[in-house]
Amino acid sequence: xxxxxxxxxxxxxxxxxxxxxxxxxxxxxxxxxxxxxxxxxxxxxxxxxxxxxxxxxxxxxxxxxxxxxxxxxxxxxxxxxxxxxxxxxxxxxxxxxxxxxxxxxxxxxxxxxxxxxxxxxxxxxxxxxxxxxxxxxxxxxxxxxxxxxxxxxxxxxxxxxxxxxxxxxxxxxxxxxxxxxxxxxxxxxxxxxxxxxxxxxxxxxxxxxxxxxxxxxxxxxxxxxxxxxxxxxxxxxxxxxxxxxxxxxxxxxxxxxxxxxxxxxxxxxxxxxxxxxxxxxxxxxxxxxxxxxxxxxxxxxxxxxxxxxxxxxxxxxxxxxxxxxxxxxxxxxxxx
Numbered sequence: 001x002x003x004x005x006x007x008x009x010x011x012x013x014x015x016x017x018x019x020x021x022x023x024x025x026x027x028x029x030x031x032x033x034x035x036x037x038x039x040x041x042x043x044x045x046x047x048x049x050x051x052x053x054x055x056x057x058x059x060x061x062x063x064x065x066x067x068x069x070x071x072x073x074x075x076x077x078x079x080x081x082x083x084x085x086x087x088x089x090x091x092x093x094x095x096x097x098x099x100x101x102x103x104x105x106x107x108x109x110x111x112x113x114x115x116x117x118x119x120x121x122x123x124x125x126x127x128x129x130x131x132x133x134x135x136x137x138x139x140x141x142x143x144x145x146x147x148x149x150x151x152x153x154x155x156x157x158x159x160x161x162x163x164x165x166x167x168x169x170x171x172x173x174x175x176x177x178x179x180x181x182x183x184x185x186x187x188x189x190x191x192x193x194x195x196x197x198x199x200x201x202x203x204x205x206x207x208x209x210x211x212x213x214x215x216x217x218x219x220x221x222x223x224x225x226x227x228x229x230x231x232x233x234x235x236x237x238x239x240x241x242x243x244x245x246x247x248x249x250x251x252x253x254x255x256x257x258x259x260x261x262x263x264x265x266x267x268x269x270x271x272x273x274x275x276x277x278x279x280x281x282x283x284x285x286x287x288x289x290x291x292x293x294x295x296x297x298x299x300x301x302x303x304x305x306x307x308x309x310x311x312x313x314x315x316x317x318x319x320x321x322x323x324x325x326x327x328x329x330x331x332x333x334x335x336x
Contacts, residue, residue, distance in 0.1 A: 011094045014271050021276025025283060025297050034298045037245070041302055045244035049237045049303070050310040056233035057084050057314075063226035066217055067120040068112065079109040079325075082318035089315025092273040092308065099125075105322055131227055132264060139261045143254060235260050241303045247295040248286070255289045259303070273311075278304050 061080035068075055087102030103117035217223055239256035242248040248255075262281040266274035279300045286296030 011272070014095055015275075018271040018273070018275035018277070021271070021280055023276075025276060025279040025300075029294055029297060034294070034301065037298055038302055042244045045240050045242075046302065046306045049240040049244070050306055052233045052236040052240065053307050053310050054314065056230045056237070057081065057088065059226045059229050059233070060084050063223055063230070064120060064124060066219060066223050066226070067123060068116075069218060070216065071116055071120070073110070073112045073116065075106055075110040075112060079106060079322070082322050083109070085311065085315045085318040086322070088311045089319070092311060095270040095272060105318075109322055109325060127227065131231060132268075135231060136261060136264070139257050143257055143261075234264075237307065238263065238303060241299065241306070245295075245299050245302055247291055248299050251289055251291075255286070258285050258288065263303075273308055274304070 058081055061084045062077060064084065065075055065077060065080055083102045083106040086105045087098035089098070090101040091098030099118070099121050103114050103121060106112060107114040107117055235256055238259040239253065242251045242255065259282055262285045263274070263278055266278035266281050269277050271277050279297055282300035282303070283293055283297035286299060287293055291299070
């Protein structure tokens with residue numbers, strides 16, 4: 001009861017936050033025009049983008065199996081895929097709940113100890129964070145001018161409208177970072193005794209253990225290949241959706257990288273499915289490429305909604321299929 005109450009409260013809190021941000025994104029929108037444009041979108045490209053999402057999740061399931069093999073277990077690939085989709089479905093309801101439901105689902109279908117599954121999911125999350133960091137650095141370096149423009153056009157104006165104010169804010173932020181760095185250095189010995197520091201070192205050790213576990217895999221190159229493929233499909237999801245909406249059909253890979261970067265930030269935050277956050281960040285980012293704010297938010301709505309529909313539909317189908325498998329197994333056991 002306590003667990004259910006806790007998750008219910010989290011769901012209400014984060015959903016309320018997401019809906020509030022969504023309302024903020026839509027406050028200046030002509031909703032009638034937006035829905036009309038969505039109605040006339042090219043659904044062929046939306047389908048292709050959804051297919052890329054499915055391929056990314058299928059690759060994630062296969063990659064998960066690679067982590068199980070050194071532990072002496074081999075899950076059915078379809079069951080692993082169903083479990084992954086149930087996990088995504090759950091995450092879009094209550095952030096971080098997906099890890100639990102995903103492991104529980106595969107444990108029931110393939111009789112793998114749930115604690116072993118939790119261990120592999122932890123390693124997978126560590127690897128994902130490392131890859132996210134690498135991808136973020138790559139995008140930041142390769143698209144520095146675009147990101148700088150995003151800050152100057154969309155973020156710094158919140159602190160003042162003039163260029164002078166924007167520059168002032170930059171220097172203040174730089175000063176805060178420098179002071180923060182000096183304070184940390186001077187208090188480094190005391191900081192090492194803090195519980196927070198110990199937790200941080202534990203997390204850092206977890207990162208190292210995650211890297212070592214990949215290197216010890218029977219097929220480390222295949223694991224890396226799956227990881228590259230997953231992120232390539234994430235990029236393709238954003239890129240192909242450009243062709244579904246007339247005002248964004250001219251955009252290229254640079255815009256795709258920016259959407260990937262901003263979308264990743266939105267999904268990482270503890271809001272169900274990144275709702276609201278995704279629309280605001282991606283909508284603002286699209287302005288850098290000559291797309292109006294309304295058109296940017298319309299694109300973000302198409303992109304976000306199509307992936308959410310795909311996850312919910314396949315997530316529900318996965319739950320039904322797993323339930324049928326477990327029911328058939330019980331029937332066979334009763335006959336025997």
